[in-house]
Amino acid sequence: MFLLSAGIIWYAGIRLSDTTDVLSERLHLGSALGGVILLAVATNLPEAAITVSAAMSHHLDVAVGNILGGIAAQTVVLVILDVAGTGGAPLTYVAASLSLVLEGALVVAVLAVVVMGTQLPGDLEFARLDPASLLIVVVWAAGLLLLRRAGRGLPWHEGGDAPDTQPEPKGHSRTKKEARATSSGIGTRRAAVVFGVAAVATLVAGVVIERSGEELFGRLGMSGVAFGATVLAAATALPEISTGLTSVRMGDHQLAISDIFGGNAFLPVLFLAASLISGRPVLPDAHRSDIYLTALGSLLTLVYMAGLIFRPRLLRLRMGVDSRAVLALYALGIAGLLAVGG
Numbered sequence: 001m002f003l004l005s006a007g008i009i010w011y012a013g014i015r016l017s018d019t020t021d022v023l024s025e026r027l028h029l030g031s032a033l034g035g036v037i038l039l040a041v042a043t044n045l046p047e048a049a050i051t052v053s054a055a056m057s058h059h060l061d062v063a064v065g066n067i068l069g070g071i072a073a074q075t076v077v078l079v080i081l082d083v084a085g086t087g088g089a090p091l092t093y094v095a096a097s098l099s100l101v102l103e104g105a106l107v108v109a110v111l112a113v114v115v116m117g118t119q120l121p122g123d124l125e126f127a128r129l130d131p132a133s134l135l136i137v138v139v140w141a142a143g144l145l146l147l148r149r150a151g152r153g154l155p156w157h158e159g160g161d162a163p164d165t166q167p168e169p170k171g172h173s174r175t176k177k178e179a180r181a182t183s184s185g186i187g188t189r190r191a192a193v194v195f196g197v198a199a200v201a202t203l204v205a206g207v208v209i210e211r212s213g214e215e216l217f218g219r220l221g222m223s224g225v226a227f228g229a230t231v232l233a234a235a236t237a238l239p240e241i242s243t244g245l246t247s248v249r250m251g252d253h254q255l256a257i258s259d260i261f262g263g264n265a266f267l268p269v270l271f272l273a274a275s276l277i278s279g280r281p282v283l284p285d286a287h288r289s290d291i292y293l294t295a296l297g298s299l300l301t302l303v304y305m306a307g308l309i310f311r312p313r314l315l316r317l318r319m320g321v322d323s324r325a326v327l328a329l330y331a332l333g334i335a336g337l338l339a340v341g342g
Contacts, residue, residue, distance in 0.1 A: 005209035013239025049206025069229025090320025092307035117283035130281035
C-alpha cells in the first residue's frame, strides 16, 4: 500500500503540475498571486493530506515532522535537478536572479516564525488559533505580495537577473505547456476535470501513505519524527521532482527553483490547519527534533541563496558546489536527527 500510494502520488503529481500550468494560463492567473497559490497548493497536496490525517488521529509528531522534514527534503530536490543537467553549468548559475534570492529569504523568514512559535506557551490560543500559526500565514501572504512586486521589476540592472542566465523569461514552460494542450485539443473543462481527479487521488494516496508508512516503519523501529522527516518527506516530494525535471528539460531553470522555494514557504501554513483540526496549538508541543529540522531547512535554503548570489561555475559529479554542500549537510543533518531523538 505504501509503494502503491507513492506511485499514485508520482503520477497524479505530474498531471496536477501540467493542468495547473494550463489552468493558470487560460484563467490569466500567470505569475499573479492566484497562480502562485494554486501551484503551491497543488504540489503540496500530499503534505496537506498527511497533515490533516495525522491531526485527526492526533499523531501530531508525524504531521510536524513531515512538514518541517519536507522542507529540507524538497530543498534536496534541487540537487537532483542540478544533476539532471543544465548545459554545462550549475543550476544556480543559469537561474540566478534577485527574485529567487527573495523567495529563499521568505522561506527562512517563515521558518524563523516557526521557531518562535515553539517557545510560546501551549495555552496561548483563542478559538483554536494560536499567534504563531496566524503570524506564519501573515508573513507568507506579505512575502507573496512583495514577490509579486519584484516580479514586475526590481530597481537593479536587468531587473535583478544576472548576465548569462537562461535566455527565455521565467515561466515560459507554462506557456508552452498550455500551447501544447491547445494543439492536442485539451479544453479548459477537461483540464479542470483532470486537475480535480488528480487532486482527489493525491489526497487519498497521501492519507494511505501516512497510515501504511507509519505502521510499516513503526514495525521496523523507526520513530514518528524520523519517519516523517525522511521516508515520508521523500515520498511526498515526488511531485516536486517530476515538476522540476520537466522545467529543467524545458530550460525553465528559474521556475524549477521557484517552485521548490514557493512550496517550502507554503508548507508551514499547514500548521494552522493542524491546529484547527486537532483542537490545540501544534507548535508549542514541538520536540527538539522539530526545531532541529527547522534549522536544517533554513541552512539548506541559505546555501542555495548563496549559490544564487555568488554563482559558482565549477561542476563536479554533475553538481555545483552549492548542491554538493547541501547533499553533505543533509546527510549530516539526518545523522544528527537520529542522535537528537525526540
